Amino acid sequence: MSQSVNPLFQPFKYGALSLPNRTVMAPMTRGFSPGGVPGQPVVDYYRRRAENEVGLIVTEGTGINHPASVSGDSIPLFHGEKALEGWAEVVEAVHEAGGKIVPQLWHVGMTRKKGELPNAEALPVGPSGLTLTGEQVTEPPTTEEVEQLVAAYAQAAADAKRIGFDGIELHGAHGYLIDQFFWEKTNKRTDRYGGNLVGRTQFAVEVIEACRREVGPDFPIIFRFSQWKMTDYGAKLARTPEELEQFLTPLVEAGVDIFHCSTRRFWEPEFDGSPLNLAGWTKKLTGKPVISVGSVGLNGEFTRFSEAEATDIHELTERLGDDEFDLIAIGRAVLQDPEWVKKIKEGRTDEIRAFSKESLQTLY
Template sequence: MTNQTTTKPLFETFSMDKLQLPNRTVMAPMTRGFSPGNVPNEDVAAYYRRRAENEVGLIITEGTGINHPASVSGAGIPVFHGEKALEGWADVVEQVHEAGGKIAPQLWHVGMTRKKGDLPNEEAEPVGPSGLSLDGEKVNEAPSTEEVEALVEAYAQAAKDAKRLGFDAIEIHGAHGYLIDQFFWENTNKRTDRYGGDLVERTQFAVEIVEACRREVGEDFPIIFRFSQWKMNDFQAKLATTPDELERFLQPLIDVGVDIFHCSTRRYWEPEFEGSDLNLAGWTKKLSGKPVISVGSVGLDGVFTDFSGAGTSSLDGLVEKLDRDEFDLVAIGRSLLMDPAWVKKVHEGRVNDLLAFNKEALKKLY
């Protein structure tokens, strides 16, 4: 089993010009649904504070909805607009900072994964680049160019509010088949204006979002961008099938100043392309020269899209990759849901005390 000596690379400091962290651990964003009326309350603040108290280097919040009526689906999912919700997030920031932690909100719009009639705004129509579901079925009409531009501005407003509330960075959620990823993916983006086209042209929506957020937060504030190949309905989906395609996809986002790429995979140990053992984060770092976060079933022996529970597993392979500079930071998801002290226990070599993930953890805030 993993011991303190072998986990040392996980507890080296991380430093770039815009962000300094005490170690390489990140709390992965995980939707919890415990924010009544879409407002994060004191229970949510205490939940994040517990991770900060237990040495998590950077907390990325659960996805939180930008100011658009169809940004989330569910009355318990937090939003990032309106006086009450932003007051709730201000308390989260205060609690995490008091405990010595750092935190970034994940700015989110679920796009066409939202069903008509979903709360909190039952009358709101889902929105996606071409009005197509992830399965390619026509649900409604495509938004106009002007409506897409308004979505860009909603992300920018959220970024502005994040900085004003004292967050340490923002993460833009461009993964898993949600709104931004629907613009990336040829199956869901059939647009003929500037937001559609080939692989590079389909990055335009994300590029404008990063540009607009940068305009609001300034040059010194870190912008993290999360992307994935897989979609909620298709684990085998690929935006890029070769390193060359991945480089072409990343370049527009690099050019507009993404600071850190968060490269979402289901299993961090799986190679992304044939002929190399680099995972998606490894390839992204190699091609972009930017710091990257790797993620995917860290510390567990079961894949995170199967929520039936999982046992703990050795961190040796993860630490080896980190030690080789394949990636810079490691996001931990389900392990931290069940066990707020997971990072601290690993740091202290108390791996036998780690709690295995149990699906009961989804029902309360540990």
């Protein structure tokens, strides 16, 4: 292993989570679970990453127990006997291969269209019934309905611990349900779930607290958030470090262990006047461990999902070595090449495959 990649292969420990290196498989929706149930191809897909030394696997987004949680009949669910049995097999396979794995718990909110499977009759749900572009599609949920959503996340957290996962990740990014509560354009509520930036964190706070009650003090809770939305790459929840601190503080107090800070390009500074990216600022402001992400090892942005060539990771390892962030999530590079981490470690960079859109059609 060359000196230059050494920071990537240092062990990481925080609380109950011990990892052999700093690499994370980023959550990527794959849609290979017919009827919402992950089968043997999905088991093998995650096992291959564990066998090839990915430090921590974060699964693709999995639907919590709410009829409108996902869009599509092949997106994996995280409720129901068959789906949970499938995930238990994934966990067993990953652990047998020496890996660690957490499920990403997900509700798509108002990005779901009326009539979409798996429950065509279920209406999309969001804080104010508004799409990301501001269209009123449904009525805002009542306080009781919001509390039911909180309970569904907590149930998923309890099930994750019961079937042997190493923690959970809550998907609070990219304009999905939790993020729709964060964003002023989609959250117009005037009850306890709305208001200013801090007020709009209340739904996430209750989700985190409810999950923590179910899993106990030592089970890792990772929280993923982003500034950008699928419909607006320039969107900002926090325009300054001070606003970012106001936003993050309630989440820390609610019980987040690790923040997964989603950016499109990890090398871009978050605020003027500092080279720190979003993960770097989050670590500085909270003192919590952070995962950075965004076009690692490739020369194209992941949001475009177009062709991308492999690139060197010198800047990444330098910033990791400087402790700007603690862990780095790799998406497309690991999606199409399960051996990416091992090849980087062993200096076999000439063997790394380029990413192509066709990669999305296969579980490599």
